[in-house]
Amino acid sequence: MRCDDTAAWAALRAHFDRDGRHFDLRSAFASDGRRFERLSFEAPHLFADLSKNWLDDSTLDLLLQLAREVGVEARRDAMFAGSPVNTTEGRAVLHTALRAPRDAGGPHSAEIHEVLDAMLAYAEQVRAAASGFDDVVNIGIGGSDLGAQMVVPALAAYAEPRLRMHFVANVDGHELVPLLARLDARRTLFVVASKTFTTQETLANALAAKAWFHAQGATDLARHFVATTTNVQAAAAFGIDTCFGFWDWVGGRYSLWSAIGLPIAIAIGAEHFSALLAGAHANDRHIAEVPLARNLPVLLGLVDVWYRNFHGLASRSVAPYHQGLARLPAYLQQLEMESNGKRVGLDGEPLPYATAPVVWGEPGTNGQHAYFQMLHQGSDVIPVEFIAVRQTSHERRVLPEAMRVLLADQQRKLLANCLAQAQALMLGKRADEALAERAPTASPTLDAQVIARHRSFPGNRPSTTLVLERLDPASLGALIACYEHRVFTSGAVWGINSFDQWGVELGKALCSALLPRLESGDASGLDGSTAGLLARLR
């Protein structure tokens, strides 16, 4: 049943009109001393405080009823069982199978573990000093880039320090050229990562890397270029012998658990890669087995629906308070916006309600000194997702004692900032409070009342705080899987296909048509703007 036809949707609408629209977080905490305990949830390796969200018991009950009425559980079970839930491509969606233990007997277990074993063995070879490799360059884009590019720095404390990992995605040579200038072809391994092995950007960069490799006088292409792909023939045609395969039931943005994770495995090794998979698997069990009312990804996905469709909030900001997670917002953009940025339902009919919000962000505290101004005082309410990590990653490193003491203080500063931002968003500051304060930088000539209005904060701005004990392979695997299942949940409620991406096709086709025109200058039949710009850009 479509979500807006359910009884729960109508009840949520009435609940929103009556209570939701004017929900006040400060009053909610004042009237319920146990709000934090009641609205905190746990999943393997994760703790989530949802108490600073515009929710009460009725909201949650109705959202859970909505999930049941639209059949989120049945869709989840169908996905895990390998049914073709990616209906427009007639494909199963089985990234969860990639992280199932060997003995769990899940779908495709034998072939998954065959590739995994080969890939981990190869990763260990590359990690060994005897491999002769110092630099590893992953050439891929989108799902063949963003996952590994996010995970490798996040787990730097677990990485082989001898190896330098690089990621090249953009077809703009500005990314590849300066990198190659620093590398020694005889000590560099290129991983060409592409599910289809047809992606324009990846093939262009791989060809350029190959040309550079030969120009350096290097010859052993088969040793220095490997591929991670479902299209082994195309990789072979490129001249690559060593291929780690995967399957059409692994979506690009869900593929870091497959051979596409090879750079991760090279960086952190087989044992830690297995821990990453295990953390994700633990969260697969969580979404599959825990009742909806305590099921963290389901609750997060339902809150997303509440904000998007009832409060009309069009964006969500992610603020990881761990520099290692600097690329997490970019990763989540693809995960959420490519999955749920859809305007038709499973039957192809246009939907009358909104779907994926814009997801964006930067690590804290950096974002505080840039766009947090808008989060606190801008005209739009943007829910913020804070990710706090209790222990630092540099615990694992050998550091001078004096520095260790200073870094412990830096960690307290980081966490205090994280807590303070969530608090400030919620509490705000009234104009009379601002008026009572000294504001040394305020103009002495402007009316104090006017300044106080500029210095007031509306507050009541919602946020979620996710807490990890430490950023390690297992907790990161858990975090990513939780996000995947959250996106699945909101997509299931919206009744869309979260697993295709037809929206990227039109631009690709038009690009192919424009490419020869950039050379020839032929602008015939083009719209005026494109013709004008083409002439300028030639």
Ligand code: F6P
């Ligand atoms: O253009 C979008 C997309 O198809 C993504 O879904 C995918 O992750 C990316 O391109 C890269 O595709 P491939 O792995 O086939 O090179």
